[in-house]
Amino acid sequence: MQILPSQPGVRVNLAELIEMRHRVREVQLFSTPSRRSPLIGLHHSKLRGRGVDFDQVRVYQAGDDVRTIDWRVTARTQEPHTKLFHEERERPIYIMVEQSQRLFFGSGQVFKSVLAAQAAALIGWAALGHNDRIGGLVFGDVEQHEVKPRRSKQSLLQLLNRLARTNQALHSELQANREAFSLALRRAREVLRPGSLVIVLCDERALTDSTEQQLTLLAQRTDLLLLPLSDPLDHALPAAGLLSFSERGAELELDTHNSELRQAYRSLGEAREARWQRLAQKLGVPLLALSTQVEMVEQLRDYLNAQRPRKPQ
Structure with missing residues (x-):
């Protein structure tokens, strides 16, 4: 595995993920004796x-x-x-976080792969502070790395270390594996016991017929929290003229001045968002869609504040 230097917004290192523990107090992810999380x-x-x-x-x-x-x-x-x-205190919390070639991209504040790593770290530290057992699965195009849930700081550090190493090894020439998410979900179903809380951090484009079926089966025996990740360019093309794309010898050129093309592209993005919303409603689970356009903690805080019941006047 090739480890590349950390670049802010492009790659993360273990020290940055450890530092996320200082931001847990900024967002109430889990219930406390005096405060109940809307999640x-x-x-x-x-x-x-x-x-x-x-x-x-x-x-x-x-x-x-x-x-x-x-x-x-x-x-x-x-x-x-x-x-x-x-x-229950000490419930198993299992963080599934994608670090694949399709996440190695971003036009906003950070790459989607960095956003996923930051969110996983924040949730992990919050869970540890809540006295829960924490573990997870880092999955990419080639490998899966699993850490069994334990109520241990070392367990979380093991997960974050694996996450940082996998993140730093990402590059644009990786061979994409569209079945990676489905395989990761199958693994989660094999190892998780009923009552576990599964946090899913994946690319918004990862939802297919196969992965939707796997998520539905997983929801029958565990509790899910879905966090699909997207970038502004996943939803809309700029009117920037001719854009050329290449991948392993294949080339594609798009005329983004074509309004019909831009509308069709926007419609595909809207359809992906709507599919996630329908799935969350069908399963009765929370959906927190994250974007590279806005700082991660700010997005979570705004979402939770919107969901928190207002006190009667």
């Missing part, structure tokens, strides 16, 4: 297995799920009672 609220009903722990029994209130009624207490007291659950 948990978005999919609390889908927590299953050891993802939730029994908390207490209280008198049934209007709007409670009838499936949680405690019939023994109800029969004993002659008054409906319901069980309350809380999110």
